Amino acid sequence: MESALGPRLVRDPDLIAPYARDTSRAVDEGTPLAVVLAESTADVSAALAWADRFGVQVSVRGAGTGLAGGAMAYSGGLVVSVDRMTAILDIDVANRLATVQPGVITADLDAAARRHGLFFPPDPASARMSTVGGNIATNAGGLRCVAHGVTSDAVSALEVVLADGRVMRTGARTRKNVVGYDLTRLFVGSEGTLGVITEATVRLKPVPPGSPRTFRASFPELEDAGRAVTAIVNSAVRPEVLELMDSLSVEIIESFHPSGLTAPAGAMLVGQTVGWDAQVQAETITALCRELGSDDTEISETDALLEARRLSNPALNARGLKISCDVGVPVAALAEVFRGIAQISAQHGKRVSTVAHAGDGNLHSTVESPDTPEGIREADAVIDDITRLALLLGGTISGEHGIGSVKRHELAWQLDPVALDVQRAIKDALDPNGILTPDRAI
CATH class of the missing domain: 3.30.465.10 (Uridine Diphospho-n-acetylenolpyruvylglucosamine Reductase; domain 3)
Structure with missing residues (x-):
């Protein structure tokens, strides 16, 4: 492998360290043997052929922004990084x-x-x-x-x-x-x-014609925001973006990057409409929100409100909040899942921040808890209860972040034994020596 990869093979522990983990809460498994800074398909091929021959576990890493522990390095393993393959x-x-x-x-x-x-x-x-x-x-x-x-x-x-x-x-x-x-x-x-x-x-x-419109609707009650999302999705209007931030999320984002955004008592919907009729669509949506309990709405020609939504993950990380999940539920169950999350939060005595790709029912809930072993265990218990609630409502344990190592214990909650067997059979067929990201995802 060294002869094939030359300087793209890194063994210096100090240079390896940045490639050994992602941004999840997963625990480090140890120092990898080396990192391959791949620049071509040939580099990746040489690295995997070598790892397969000698039975070395491989983790695959891009930008390292994953939240499920899927890119964490293995002790004595090989990291294949593709962050130089940027063409x-x-x-x-x-x-x-x-x-x-x-x-x-x-x-x-x-x-x-x-x-x-x-x-x-x-x-x-x-x-x-x-x-x-x-x-x-x-x-x-x-x-x-x-x-x-x-x-x-x-x-x-x-x-x-x-x-x-x-x-x-x-x-x-x-x-x-x-x-x-x-x-x-x-x-x-x-x-x-x-x-x-x-x-x-x-x-x-x-690119859609015309100028997009960004809209906001604040709600005194979180459940009313959930009902509004269901109504919008089932209406004749078609927003390109429909996001939700609860009161705690807005508070955290505003403390991280002050912009004058006022935290609602319950939740805030933000979204965007596009096309020649973007203004009309935005007016229709905000009117519908007011009918369903919104006490403050706004329509803008700028993206400032969406920028606030994009800051949610950096804001949560800056606050030290990493114990999170990304469950999905049917859109019609949004009001019920918000009610359930509030009950779970109260039962555990832990504040829960929720942001969501509300238009497709994908929620990201994060638990506010001390960064101590006990605090992490308590927060994980909250997340497990939220995940079970999502499944009870016909949802899924992950909408987009993946399973990685962090959520692997939840797989059997959603997939039946036959489905698990079939997935593992596919894994065994394509990776008979089990070197590629073992003990993660499935």
Whole structure:
């Protein structure tokens, strides 16, 4: 491996350290043997072939912004970093496609597409830091998911390096393709357990005409905000963004980055409408919110309100809050899940901050608790109860962050034994020596 990778193989512990963990609360497993700073598919192939031959565990890392512990290094393992693979290889305007390496920052791809009148639909709150490869690995959603779906809806084809170093291509550049199994979707959301994505062809969309409008509606009651989301989603209007921040979230964001935003008593909905009728859509939405209990609404031509929503994760991290979950529930259950979270918070005596991609029912709840072993255990108990509540309401244990190591104990709560067996059989078939991100995701 050294002869193939040369200076791209790093063994200095001080240089390795930044690549050994992600931004999750997962506990360090120990110092890895080395880091491969891959610059090409050939680099990744050489690294995996070597690791497979000698049975060395491999973690895969992009920007390290993951929140589920999926990119944590293994003690004595090998870290394959793709953060140097940052080329936008092609933007095919006629077919509305872009081909990129996995280390491209999501917002950079979006900006490049917009220079051609197009945009990249996936829009996680971490878009200015997270990578396209990482978004694909976790099937991230984001702020625009209510209108454009999750990352898998934007992926057309992939280049993947398998555990033994073989390189495979999936999908096609066409709109329709029914040849063989849908291997592209198999790898989307696989969290680095089946292979390492080294190239992706993704779908772009035309930038909507006119000027967007950002709207806000504050509610004295959190449950009323949940009912408003359900009403908006089931109405004739189609917002491109529909987000929710509860009172504690707004308070934390405002203390982190003061902007004059007043925390509501219950919750704040923020969103955006696009197209020639953006103003009319925003007026319709805010009027509906007032009918359902909002006591303060606003429509703006700037993105300041959405910027506040994007600051939620940095604000929570600055406050030392990392014990969180990203459950999903049916949109019609939003009011009920907010009521349940309030009850769980009261039962445990812990304040819970919730922000949400409300338009598709994806909630991110974070527990305010001391950063001590006991505080972490108490916060984890709160998160487990919120997750069980989501499942009881017909939801899921993760909407977009993935399972990683942090949520692996919850898998059996959602998946039946046969489903787990099938997933593990797929893992064994593609990675028989179990070197790729073992004991995570499935």
